[in-house]
Amino acid sequence: MKFRYTLILIICCILATSCADQQNNDFKITGNQVGKLSKESLARDIELIFEKDSVVQDTVKLNFGNGASKIKIYEKGGALLLTLTPNNDSIATIQNVLVNDERFETDKGISKMSTFKEIRENYSIKKIITSLNNVVVLLKDNDLYFTIDKKELPESLRYNANNNIEEVQIPDNAKVKYMMIGWD
Structure with a gap:
């Protein structure tokens, strides 16, 4: 009788673990995959x-x-x-x-809710492109990129679209506006 309960408990644990893994994979971002x-x-x-x-x-x-x-x-x-x-x-x-x-995240724990500091600490930044209202942060060796609203930047950098904004000028607590993946 005790063996039967133990066997049922083990089977339930295996099923619960496989369901949890499937749920996690539905929101996982890798180099070649975004969820499903x-x-x-x-x-x-x-x-x-x-x-x-x-x-x-x-x-x-x-x-x-x-x-x-x-x-x-x-x-x-x-x-x-x-x-x-x-x-x-x-x-x-x-x-x-x-x-x-916001449930989608990379293997390094980066999501739409991440800050610029978290991105910088986990990935190498290839380039920062400035537009009228945003800055786009491109990563090295990764198809993932982030858009940060210029409202997150110091006021002196917000109003000139021609400014070349550098990594050190973006505050650590700047929030991500868009998280995107661009595949060729």
């Missing part, structure tokens, strides 16, 4: 990849044969998970992924 989506995933297969979620595409563009300009992935509960942009190849794959949900 891989770098090789075809745009036409998005409905199958996210079969348990809601996929919303621009139907006007689909009807004219141009492909969807943006594909939004919503969790069944209504939370926006990802915004995907397919490329225009004859066999379209996903070119850009905008991470909308």
Whole structure:
């Protein structure tokens, strides 16, 4: 009798662990993967990849044969998970992924809720591009990049789009506005 309870307990633990691993992988970002989506995933297969979620595409563009300009992935509960942009190849794959949900994180624990300090401490920065309202932080040897609103910067750097902003000028506590992955 005691053996039976022990056996049932072990089986339950194994099942719980495998379910937890699957849940963690659904929100894991690696070099070639964002949750269930891989770098090789075809745009036409998005409905199958996210079969348990809601996929919303621009139907006007689909009807004219141009492909969807943006594909939004919503969790069944209504939370926006990802915004995907397919490329225009004859066999379209996903070119850009905008991470909308804070549960997605890299193996180094970086998410949409991370600060610039956390990014800098975990990744080498390749380049910082300045635009009118934002700065884009590109990483070395990584398809992941971050956008930081200029409102997070010191006031002297906010109003000139021609300023070349350097890594040391971005405050440690600057929050990420957008977390994106750009696949070729």
